[in-house]
Amino acid sequence: MKCHVSVGVLALGAMLAHVDAAMADEDDQNDGALSSTALEAHIAELEAQLAVLSERMDEDELQAMLERAELAAMAPPEETRPEDRVFLERSRAMQAANPEISVSGDLLAELPIGADFMDGRPTGIGMPIRAMGLNFQSVLDPYSVTKIAVEFFPDPDEPVNLEECYITYSGLVPSLSFTFGRFRQQFGVLNRWHEHDLDQTNYPEAVFLMGDAGLLGNGIAVKWFMPRIWAHAQELSLEVVDGDNPWVYSGDHLIVPSGMARLKSYWDLSEDTYLEWGLSGAAGLNSSPVTTDATWGHTLIAGTDLTLFWNPLSRAKYASFTWRSEGFMVQKETPTDGWDRALGAYSYVQTQVGAKWFMGLRGDWIRPIPRDYAYFEGDFARDDLWRAVPYATFWQSEFVYLRFEYWATLGLDDTLEHRALLQLSWAAGPHKHEKY
Numbered sequence: 487m488k489c490h491v492s493v494g495v496l497a498l499g500a501m502l503a504h505v506d507a508a509m510a511d512e513d514d515q516n517d518g519a520l521s522s523t524a525l526e527a528h529i530a531e532l533e534a535q536l537a538v539l540s541e542r543m544d545e546d547e548l549q550a551m552l553e554r555a556e557l558a559a560m561a562p563p564e565e566t567r568p569e570d571r572v573f574l575e576r577s578r579a580m581q582a583a584n585p586e587i588s589v590s591g592d593l594l595a596e597l598p599i600g601a602d603f604m605d606g607r608p609t610g611i612g613m614p615i616r617a618m619g620l621n622f623q624s625v626l627d628p629y630s631v632t633k634i635a636v637e638f639f640p641d642p643d644e645p646v647n648l649e650e651c652y653i654t655y656s657g658l659v660p661s662l663s664f665t666f667g668r669f670r671q672q673f674g675v676l677n678r679w680h681e682h683d684l685d686q687t688n689y690p691e692a693v694f695l696m697g698d699a700g701l702l703g704n705g706i707a708v709k710w711f712m713p714r715i716w717a718h719a720q721e722l723s724l725e726v727v728d729g730d731n732p733w734v735y736s737g738d739h740l741i742v743p744s745g746m747a748r749l750k751s752y753w754d755l756s757e758d759t760y761l762e763w764g765l766s767g768a769a770g771l772n773s774s775p776v777t778t779d780a781t782w783g784h785t786l787i788a789g790t791d792l793t794l795f796w797n798p799l800s801r802a803k804y805a806s807f808t809w810r811s812e813g814f815m816v817q818k819e820t821p822t823d824g825w826d827r828a829l830g831a832y833s834y835v836q837t838q839v840g841a842k843w844f845m846g847l848r849g850d851w852i853r854p855i856p857r858d859y860a861y862f863e864g865d866f867a868r869d870d871l872w873r874a875v876p877y878a879t880f881w882q883s884e885f886v887y888l889r890f891e892y893w894a895t896l897g898l899d900d901t902l903e904h905r906a907l908l909q910l911s912w913a914a915g916p917h918k919h920e921k922y
Contacts, residue, residue, distance in 0.1 A: 585624035585632075588915025592616045592682045599904040607848045615640055619682065623916070630655050635680065649680070649702070665707040672723045672748050673701045673766045674791045674812045685808075685836055686877055687891050687909045691850045692814050692830025695733055696787060701768065703727030703904040705743065715768075717751035734785050734816060735770045742782065744770030772818055783819035806838040808846075818855065842882065848875040854898075872896040886912045 493696055504521040594616040622634040652667030672678050675818050677693055677700040705727030710718040725746040729735035736742045746768040753761045766789040771782035791812040811833035818826045835847030850873040877891040893905040 491661055499681045511776075534690065569818060572784075585622045586916045588619075588621040588913055590619040590621065590682055591911065592618070593910040594687060595908045597906045599906060615740045616685040617681070619913075621681070621915070626653070629657050632910070661708045661711045662763060666705075668704045669702065669707065669744055671701040671703065671727065671768075672707070672749075673746055673768060673787070674789045674814070675793065675810065676812065677701055682911045682913075685834070685844075685846060685879075686848055686875055687889060687907050690812075690830075690832035690848065691852045691873060692812065692832050695814055695816050695828045695830045695852060695854060698733065699785075701731065701746070703730060703744070709862070717753050719752040721750045721752075723748045723750075729770045732773075734772065734787065734818065736782070742771045744785075757796045759794070759796045762791075762795075764791045766790070783821070787815070789814045802903045804838065804841050808834075808836045810834060816855070826855045828855045842880055844878050844879040844881060848877070849873070850875065868896075868898050868900050871898055885914065886910075 552582065592615065594614065616639075618638045620638070623632070625631050630653055632653045635648075637647045637649050639645055639647065648668065650667070650669050652665050652669045655664045658664070663822075670678050670680075673696070676684065676689060677696070681689065689700065705725060707723060707725040710722045710724075712722055714720070723746075726743050727746075729742045729744045730737060731744075735744050739769040746766070748764055748766040750762065750764040755761055761791060766787075768785075768787040770785050772785045773782070784877075789812060792810070794809040796807040805882045811831070813831040814829070816828040820826055828853035832848060832849075832850045834846055836844055836846035838844050850871070852871050853869055854871070873893060873895045875891060875893055878891060879890075880888040889907075889911075891907040891909065893903070893907065895903045895905070897903060
């Protein structure tokens, strides 16, 4: 590189000396001197030669840089001195191995408003603890996670209830997940949610047609995230559990399994709105013998659900709207009446009116199988039960909320009942109030 630079300097000096000599000759020799035009042409020629020389110098410099980079890449890495080394432990700490533990509390006060209340003799309840929940959750390894939910009630006859205890595997098979244990079944939408996570204080009456706690059991569930067909996303759930539900099935553990399937379709209507539609079905055997020779009767359950949700991106914290509806049909084969059929549905709308306030209205309708419906006994004047549920929720934070609710119920005995409810629910720990 230094040689090329020296040659360039010498060449430039020679060019300048040549130009000076030409100018001197023009002053001393008039008849043999170069004309101004010839001199300009000669200078242009020299400048062209200088440009070529500079280009060659740039190419040589680039080649030298590439050679230095190759030498640096081939050179052995510089070893770190022992005193500069930092050692990191890759084993799992004991704190990270412990499960995440959450505790939830649910207070619910109910005040029936009837003739006794109007006469100055209220028959309501104070502010009892409806339930306390203890929730455990842990990521066991990259493929599995476990969740356990235990409920404690003030009822001395049933103080403890193991609501869920399951392990879920994901990633072992593409697009598939597997769940083993005890879990609330994914029949429709609300049946899967825990009671303290609902948008109202209680499940709709239609959910209770499938049991006093809805559908849940011990078994296996498979979820398949299907390829896109007619919607933006599809999901198929298949579940097999024991038939220990005494309302619709046999009521005996691990004797007669029941099956369930749900197909969910999802559409993005806009960047602010989505639509979700699902179809659910379940089948099993009940303990009512169809004939003297048959041991079991059949039970069929069908349902459909629709959810529309709007949440503007620019005001996601302050505005939202939800419309959710579900319909259910339960058919039980019996020895006397053939097929008994129960029907039910609910629909509610909920709007967010600020960062912490939600207002909503839910309507319930059921046509139950009277002898299987625990809330009523005896003869009935009506076949249907109707209920209107306006409510307001103060969402203090993701850990605490306060809800005001009012019921107007037209019962099977043809009486109109009014009831006011106040709920205070809280959760301490990572579980919080989740809808899943």
